[in-house]
Amino acid sequence: MENILYKGGVGEITEKKSRFIATVLKVTSESEAQAEINRLKKQYWDARHNCYAYVIGNAGEITRCSDDGEPSGTAGRPILDIITRANVQDCLVVVTRYFGGTLLGTGGLVRAYSQATQAGLAASVICSKSHGVFLDISCDYSSIGKIQYITSQMDIPVLDTVYGECVITKLIVPLDAKDAFVKKVNNETAASALMDFHDEADYIIVDGQALTF
CATH class of the missing domain: 3.30.230.30 (Impact, N-terminal domain)
Known part of the structure; x- marks a missing residue:
């Protein structure tokens, strides 16, 4: 690394x-x-x-x-x-x-x-520099706690959370953890969370915040 x-x-x-x-x-x-x-x-x-x-x-x-x-x-x-x-x-x-x-x-x-x-x-x-992929997860309010637990457990950087009719969580997921993360989210939410992957990027963690470049 x-x-x-x-x-x-x-x-x-x-x-x-x-x-x-x-x-x-x-x-x-x-x-x-x-x-x-x-x-x-x-x-x-x-x-x-x-x-x-x-x-x-x-x-x-x-x-x-x-x-x-x-x-x-x-x-x-x-x-x-x-x-x-x-x-x-x-x-x-x-x-x-x-x-x-x-x-x-x-x-x-x-x-x-x-x-x-x-x-x-x-x-x-x-x-340390990591390589990840941007991800938006849309879920209902009953599932957001489970997703937050998974992100915390797996040290997945959360970039933003938007609360509306549903909850949209913006993340950057390390590529080497992508499959495991998707599997856990599907298992915990009965595959009800919608996951939309975007571009890849390098990032670092500074004071608990992810900075991409």
Whole structure:
């Protein structure tokens, strides 16, 4: 399952008096990533290093990383490895280092840049992306409680509920749960609920609400 960076964040660690500040940003192109990298380099102009990595594309088609003067493989690659393990797409992480006067060694640098990246991701809002199909269910008032129970039990996102002569519930149903959901609704309502499926879409859950795109 892919993860979406919904909102970036900033995390910081200190290692032997060196400050490592990880800035996490959502980017959708290399030009956008480079513009953000340049902006942060200007913001942290007095820092010793601004190392970075980014992953762009639904399948991570574009990946880049930079040690920005740190020993080869001690900064950019560890940052990229953490992003890749988290399976986050369209994500840029820039780790700014203010040197504290003590050399950390190769292993120490790898650990510090990895931990800073983890702190940045922990300060961000990352959501799992699902693929579903829009569904309108029309039912009578005696059945709505059963449908609400099923949606709650199966974690089916409810987009809206309209109360009129009948009750219309608008949902997005994960494709891998579609057959099981239809079966449960038919069983619980004696097949009296009318189900109208529409287009498919990707979605994430943020603060209990489904956001589609």
